[in-house]
Structure formats: structure tokens, C-alpha cells
Amino acid sequence: MKLNLKLQPIDTWLKKTSEPLLIAGPCSAETEDQLLATAHLIAKTGKASVLRAGIWKPRTRPGEFEGIGSIGLEWLKRAKEETGLPTAVEVATAKHVEEALAAGVDILWVGARSTVNPFTVQEIADALKGVDVPVLVKNPVNPDLQLWIGALERINNAGITKLGAIHRGFSSFEKTAFRNEPMWEIAIQLKTLCPELPIINDPSHICGNRELIPYISQKALDMDMQGLMIESHLDPSVAWTDAKQQLTPSALSELMDHLTLRKPEIRDKEFTDKLASLRENIDKLDDQIIQKIAERMQVVQKIGEYKRDNGVTILQVNRWDQIMHKRSAFASALKLDLNFTGKFLELIHSESIRKQTEIMNDKPVVEEK
Known part of the structure; x- marks a missing residue:
């Protein structure tokens, strides 16, 4: 707005x-x-x-x-x-x-x-x-x-x-x-x-x-x-x-x-066409990232239900440490900024915790025999 x-x-x-x-x-x-x-x-x-x-x-x-x-x-x-x-x-x-x-x-x-x-x-x-x-x-x-x-x-x-x-x-x-x-x-x-x-x-x-x-x-x-x-x-x-x-x-x-002054935009067809093409690639990649995050959350939901049904706590610190270590190393190899990677993983982890907390407060569905 x-x-x-x-x-x-x-x-x-x-x-x-x-x-x-x-x-x-x-x-x-x-x-x-x-x-x-x-x-x-x-x-x-x-x-x-x-x-x-x-x-x-x-x-x-x-x-x-x-x-x-x-x-x-x-x-x-x-x-x-x-x-x-x-x-x-x-x-x-x-x-x-x-x-x-x-x-x-x-x-x-x-x-x-x-x-x-x-x-x-x-x-x-x-x-x-x-x-x-x-x-x-x-x-x-x-x-x-x-x-x-x-x-x-x-x-x-x-x-x-x-x-x-x-x-x-x-x-x-x-x-x-x-x-x-x-x-x-x-x-x-x-x-x-x-x-x-x-x-x-x-x-x-x-x-x-x-x-x-x-x-x-x-x-x-x-x-x-x-x-x-x-x-x-x-x-x-x-x-x-x-x-x-x-x-x-x-x-x-x-x-x-x-200091270098740069223009906010250039009205040149060749430039704008090239920029539009690159932005189209960005849009496709963003869609894929969102889709993968949604798929990840579906797995998170299953994990939350499994933990709930077996009386296991939401947070396992050792598992979170493993994720941070492995993903950070992988991101570093791909030349991604470690600060960005850390914030991104923390955001994903926070949403996973929130989702599992909701699941923990729901009663398991008992199948009728």
C-alpha cells in the first residue's frame, strides 16, 4: 500500500x-x-x-x-x-x-x-x-x-x-x-x-x-x-x-x-531489452525458489506430525548445528556471502519452528478402524 x-x-x-x-x-x-x-x-x-x-x-x-x-x-x-x-x-x-x-x-x-x-x-x-x-x-x-x-x-x-x-x-x-x-x-x-x-x-x-x-x-x-x-x-x-x-x-x-554517479534508468532499446531478458530469468528462478521452499515446508509438516505423535521436542540443537555447518560450507563453495546465507537459513528455520509449533498444538488424527 x-x-x-x-x-x-x-x-x-x-x-x-x-x-x-x-x-x-x-x-x-x-x-x-x-x-x-x-x-x-x-x-x-x-x-x-x-x-x-x-x-x-x-x-x-x-x-x-x-x-x-x-x-x-x-x-x-x-x-x-x-x-x-x-x-x-x-x-x-x-x-x-x-x-x-x-x-x-x-x-x-x-x-x-x-x-x-x-x-x-x-x-x-x-x-x-x-x-x-x-x-x-x-x-x-x-x-x-x-x-x-x-x-x-x-x-x-x-x-x-x-x-x-x-x-x-x-x-x-x-x-x-x-x-x-x-x-x-x-x-x-x-x-x-x-x-x-x-x-x-x-x-x-x-x-x-x-x-x-x-x-x-x-x-x-x-x-x-x-x-x-x-x-x-x-x-x-x-x-x-x-x-x-x-x-x-x-x-x-x-x-x-x-564518487561515481549512475543513472537510475537508460532509455535505450538494446539496454532495456537485455535487462528485460535478465529480469525474466530472475522471475523464473524466484518462482523455482518459492516452489522449493513450499516443498520443504511440506516435509517440515510431516516431521512436525511425526515428532508430535512420538512426544519429541520441536528443537534439536545438534540437527540445527549440522544444517548451518553443511549449508554454510556449500554456500561458501558457491561464492555466496556467509552473512546472507546465515540470515536466509535462520529465516527458514524460524518458519519451520513456527509451523511445527502449530502442529504440536493440534491433536493427532485417529483413524477409525
Whole structure:
């Protein structure tokens, strides 16, 4: 079911000075000199379309630097006047909205910690009623597509049609190379539900370190996202917040120079015919895979009935270990990604357990003699 959002095309409210779209600036506005110097260096690259800066910084724990506050809006206003770059800040309360708009901020964004709370989002939405300003909504901290959609709908219902989303990754219990797991599939689902909604990727918060930013930035563009939001600081080594994930303006410029832009589609008959033929093969293989899974579940059902009738538990850990070991080795020999194989097998196993649990709760059929 498609989302029914009333939207204006991004090109009508956000002018790109270069491709791809880039929103850049320091994680936090620390001092006036720091912000102005960084802004001028970013503007000098000619790569950024918007200058961002954190004014209010919601932190995980108290005692950390939580933003310079309202005074930073005056610095941002001066940076806009001197560089010509439109500005963007995060807002988390109605008061933030009012102060940011009064200071002439051009774009507002709702942060991940706010998106997760419908009460907070509604407060921001109420403050935006009657205002014509672009608003970007970051995904919630936890991987919940409905929360993300709900936040977008609340802002849209307030009359904001210059609306976009920011994909900044999701918190995960498992520790990986990323600060926040990309979980691309959630952003893809959102794009599928609302193709006209612009989605901007935030590689800084996904990566948590500058070394991975080029990889995530390129992948985001390959996934047809409309742009990037990247944190950039005059001297990241002394940054008051998120020092490891910020780039110098010169490093940012170099990154943008090395990104490859690809077209979402090509209107060429030879290309489209070849692509259609390959997709037809994919469709046939998908049908075969689904058919085989259905056949597997039929066997699972028989196993479940046999276990039930003989008073055997559903789960046998040794058998599951054997499956994972053998199938993973086979998949590796076929050059399939082990992470994908593991997730696929776990999904199949979970459905098998669910099916056998249903069978265990059914009484066996006693044949009449």
C-alpha cells in the first residue's frame, strides 16, 4: 500500500550547486570562529548545497556537550550571509522551531532520537503549522519503519509539503564495523512505499568513523538516494562532538570528486531489452525458489506430525548445528556471502519452528478402524 503524502519535488525547494546533492557542516557549532572558518572552507569547495550545524545536541548521557544553544543561530546566520549557503539545523522542540525560523534557518531536520517519540514529533509538527519550510526526518534510532512513516505523516499533515527523509542507520545490539547498521532494506521499503519522497543518506552517523564514509556514500548513491549529509569540521581532531566521523573540508571535497554517479534508468532499446531478458530469468528462478521452499515446508509438516505423535521436542540443537555447518560450507563453495546465507537459513528455520509449533498444538488424527 503506497503512502499518500502530499509532496513538492525536491528540485523545486532545494537548489543543487553540484552533483550529487551535499549537505555539509560541523556536527556541532562550537565557537563563532570555528563555524565561520569551516563554512568558508566548505563553500570554497563548491561541492555543498547546504550548510548544516548542530545547535542543540541531544546526548545519550548528561554531562556531555549538548550544543552551544540559541547563540549559535546568530553565527549560522552570519555564515549564511558570508558564504551564500542556505542553512540547516536539527530541532527537537517547538521552541527550537520558533527560534530557528526567527533566525532565518532554511531547512529543519528532525533527529533520530526525536523521530522515535510520536509526542515529540507531534509537538514539532504543531509548531510548523502555517509555515512553509523544508523539513527532513531522520529514521528512528531503532529499526521501525512504521515509526519513520508516522513521523513523516505527522509533519506532512501539518502542511509541510517540502518534505524529505534522512537515512542515518539503526542502533543494533550486535557490534559491527558501523556505528549504526545501515539496514538498507528499511530505506528501500520506504522508497517503495513513496517513490517521490527524497531520501538523503547520512554516512557520518552510519559509519561513526571517517574511513568508511566513502564506501557508504557510494553505496547510497548506487541505491538511488537523492544526496548525502556529511559532517565536516575545520579540525576534526579537536571537535567537541563525534570527532572520529567528521571530515576536513578538503577531505570532503576529495571524497565528492571520487564518487561515481549512475543513472537510475537508460532509455535505450538494446539496454532495456537485455535487462528485460535478465529480469525474466530472475522471475523464473524466484518462482523455482518459492516452489522449493513450499516443498520443504511440506516435509517440515510431516516431521512436525511425526515428532508430535512420538512426544519429541520441536528443537534439536545438534540437527540445527549440522544444517548451518553443511549449508554454510556449500554456500561458501558457491561464492555466496556467509552473512546472507546465515540470515536466509535462520529465516527458514524460524518458519519451520513456527509451523511445527502449530502442529504440536493440534491433536493427532485417529483413524477409525
